[in-house]
Amino acid sequence: MTTTTTETANRPELAIRDLFNKSQSGNKTSPALKKFNQAALEKLEALKFPDRKHEMYTFVGTRELVATEFALAASGTIAKEQVDALIYSNSKNSCLVFVDGAFCEELSDISALGAGVRLTPLSEAIEQAEVSDYLLATVKDENDVFSAMNGALVSDGLVLEITENTTVDVPLQILYISSESKTPVLHCPRILIFARRSSELNVAVKFSGGATSCFVNAVQDILVEENAHITYSQFQDDSAWHFSKLRTTQKRASRFISSNAMSGAHLARCHYEMWLTEPGAELQLNSLSVLHKEEQAHNYVQIHHQAEHCTSTQLFRNLVDDKGRSSIDGTVVVHPGAQLTSSEQLINNLMLSDDCRADNKPNLKIYADDVKCTHGATVGQLNEDQVFYLKTRGLSEATARTLLTRSFAESMIQTAPSPQVAEDWRNVLLKKLGANE
Template sequence: MSETIVESTEETAFLDLHKKFVEENKSSSALSAIHESALSRFEMLGFPHSKHEMYTYVNTKKLAATTFAVSNPSAKIDLIEKHIYSGCENSCLVFVNGVLDRSLSKLKDIESSVKISSLEEKSDTDTLLESVENENDVFACLTNAFCSDVTVVEVPDKGQVAVPIQALFVSTGNTSLPEMHSPRLLWKVGKLAEVKVIEKFVGMQEGYFTNMVEDWRVAEGAGVVLTQVQSDPFGAWNFHKTRVHIKRNARFHSANASSGSVLVHNHFEVRLEEEGAEVILNGVSVLKGKEQVHNFIRIHHEAPQCISHQHFKNVINDEGRSSFDGTVIVNQGAQLTSANQLINNLMLSDDCHADNKPNLMIFADDVKCAHGATIGQIDEDQLFYLQTRGLSKKFAKELLTRSFAESIVQTIQFSEVVKELSNTLLKKLEVENV
């Protein structure tokens, strides 16, 4: 007797959507290969149940059950200038609904130092196929299955990009039929090259799911400074996987500022592949209402003398929710590893929620690793001290809360971004909200 396999409706809906997507979009053979591989990986993994390691603290049921339309990259967008940082006016890649829009992008300042292309080289396709085959995040599989383009940004060996590159992701949104956008990027940073990148996510209205995957290949001795600013409207989902491979003596420093939405999921997978590689991941979120931000981090120390630092801070008010699930894996032979991980949560209400799971897996014997997590309220002694100096209780609370979040914001190397976050993210902490 033959058995009938009944697939759950959530997966089926996405498979049907994919059929439609393939019919409507003519893709190159390289891209089709990625789509195919990703789709079979998606079928294999399926949507996560509540006990799934990667989504223990994240309820994705509603997202998986939502009926999406595939994105409409030709939508008209105006007023993007206000989202472009001063200093990036001529070094800005604009993605509309997940796809690079060359007419809106301004590249004059980086034309000579950076090569921007779609998937043209076979080696790039192989790189992506390899990462798709090893993908364990089902949402990243969906990105790979639904991306209608792959943007490859390459900084050649010894290339010095004089100005920061901004990648702006604008979504038009559709409140009656939410759209799914699948930006897919590959950053290739050559030997001894230096580049600074700011990624920013904005939406014109609610009703979209930005589901992004980016790969970073950082070659020997190269340096990357990446800043991610998530500022989508509340009714938008933002899932973002950043996968980083770092070679000998190369550095990757990143800071993520998330203002939260109905569901934000930041996934970092970092591999320190050769001696002397270094990664810094900082993150800050300020949540109110029912906003959520979840961070999932895996750092693999695969070679000796590599360094990893993580510091994440969340300020959570009202019914906000955050989680941090981070593991540092120190492989056998990765001697003289130095790894730090610290998570601090400031809880401002009775109904907010924070889950923390800092974790170390060490298979080498000569390493220096530390991790810690704190969850707390405003320190009453600090509050009293400030009041005895004439500051009102409300103001003192705001000052303490702001200073808590600000220490991460201050690690961001772009003053324009810091200035903006002071007026947006940190503004959420003002008196009436505390």
């Protein structure tokens, strides 16, 4: 990535190669990780950074991002008190903390996780055939250049294994936190979770505290094996450039229930790539974004139904004020043979100003003939019947409107997997609405 964009067309890709060379020269990581980095770099160069016409980035302007010259972050320091304040009270002894993209053992506490959870640095785990095969396969099929960029530049990460029949009793929190930086820096955190057969895990991911010059480019892969249940939440609350990709693969009768919130950023984008590969898998994806000022939050969703009897439901709610921008670009693909698929997608946008913008692009690609797929999107202002109802109970117009605006968000906040996560969302997201009253 470079500040000059006029010379050759693949200039940004060259800049990444430059970063790649620097990261590899100072890197003592494993040969398997290097091989993975190399494969991802080649993929990145083949995919190229998106231009305006790129199908995947129709609503997301990446020009400024691509034109910015980022350096790879050296891991900074974060005060323990700052981290403690961000750890949910029910995850004090079950938290993994990443500082500037790198796992920080000192700030993490896994004492409550038990023997059924195994943690291995990515650089070590990737020496196992299962891990390296999986990661190389994801590179082969990768369609997002920023995710490939993470693969090219990641110097380490974490692999979690929830062993067979393990129910993790405490919610696991994964906190990504960035330190202040005066110059533009790039973080590439990476996590890979194997939820083995009949395991259960509740995991709350939080991206926090990025400085304005910081680009967080995260990738999280989760393999949900037969009958495993994952309750997942993700909260984007960094004031930086934020790109994250969540890729899940679900086996027979597994469940993945996800509730996400975005508080927006200079440019925030979440990419969901979900694969339902065996019969009976169930996926739920809820997402709320609350945006004001010039904040942006974009979601790109691909759900692949590859097997019979799988269910996916998506509910997106965007609350956009001022000059905020949100977009949902969501595709459900029902592959041949995935009969009796049930898939629902609903997008609700509440637009509170004349200058805000919300783009929705629902897509269905159906290659099976006995399926039930629905999608819908609403864009609107507050429901006037509700406003009137509240007024006839004595609430003022302003109070009624504020209450309803909050309730639009609140009904999604209530899908958060724990009261602690819900409270955190409430504190950050509803406060923004308060500031606009």
